[in-house]
Amino acid sequence: MSRTTTPVLGVLGGSGLYQIDGLSDVTWRKVSSPFGDPSDELCFGTLHGHRVVFLPRHGRGHRIPPSEINFRANIDALKRSGVTDVLSLSAVGSLREDLPPGTFVVVDQFVDRTFARQKSFFSTGVVAHVSMARPVCPRLGDAVMTACEGLDISVRRGGKYLVMEGPQFSSLAESELYRSWGCDVIGMTNMPEAKLAREAELCYATVAMVTDFDCWHPDHDAVSVDQVVAVLQRNADGARALVRNVVPLLGGHQGPCRHGCQTALDSAVITAPEARDPALVERLSAVAGRVLR
Structure with missing residues (x-):
């Protein structure tokens, strides 16, 4: 982000x-990417006078399962649309007693156990290693x-x-x-998304919204879709309120x-x-033109 670039969330x-x-x-618009089709059209709009670009990760109606999300196309399309900051909102299960359903966790680290996804924009012909x-x-x-x-959100940092x-x-x-x-x-869903955002030189943060205790919990030994969906709806209301509040904060940022x-x-x-x-x-x-030109 240069000093003259207006932040876009x-x-x-x-x-x-x-x-x-x-x-x-509001305008829903298809954004083409050389890495394939994004999950859906992108929604362009303004909130409190600041530009926002929204992309439903699974597509509207939740059509796409996690392993089939085209993460590269999603991040590339956001970059091509002028996005500078990416806020990822994700449903998760809790692995801790003190993170009950309804808690929002502002994640700071990831452990990547995925194995069936394209994890980098770079490949044979242009090799790069980002931190x-x-x-x-x-x-x-x-x-x-x-x-x-x-x-009215229970939130945990880290x-x-x-x-x-x-x-x-x-x-x-x-x-x-x-x-x-x-x-x-x-x-x-957050890997390889976070890795690709880093390769695209985008600021990235995740709000992990707890829907259930994972099956380790003695009272939650079987997670059902019905249980998850009920909490999802409550969390979605909180997420929308969060976005309304965070847009002016990020939109007012000046400089790199x-x-x-x-x-x-x-x-890299x-x-x-x-x-x-x-x-x-x-x-x-779009992703690396700044350093490859």
Whole structure:
């Protein structure tokens, strides 16, 4: 984000969140990506005078299962639409007694246990290695915490989100294993999304919305879709209120992100210029054009 760039918030809506209330000048528009089709058309609008781009991660009506989401196309399309900051809203299960259903967790770390997804924009012809030591932008996390003040939301700052492949829920043995690793919540969608946002030099933060205790809990040994959906609806109301409050906070930001999210690729590309595949360089025009031109 340069000092002259106006911040644009991109919102990735998870299970139960398929629209944002209060947007004006709303237009749903297809955005083409060289990485395939995004999950849906993107919703462009303004909220409190600030630009917002919304994308339902599973598509409207929840058509797409976690493993079939085209994460690369989603992030590329947001970048092509001028988005600078990405707020990911995701339904998760809790791995801790003190994170009951209805709690919002502003995640700061991930454990990636997915195995069937394209995890990078880069490949043979242009190789890059970005740092994922701190995958979440603290500036966005600060804004989310401020936005929650005065809302009827139980919110926790910090937590480890284990991302499983799905679509099945965990076995009891898996759930207990993840707890032994010190993980706090479990879900199916934030990887490779967070990795791709970092490669695209976007500020990224996750609000993990707890819908249930995972099956480790003695009173929740079998998670049902009906149970999850009931809490999803309550969480979605809180998420929409959160978005309404956070947009002015992020929209008023001036200058580059002090955490350097917008320069993640400065020392990441290792392929020599003369060895780069021109076709891949073209595909990467939105994601990495700043460093490949």
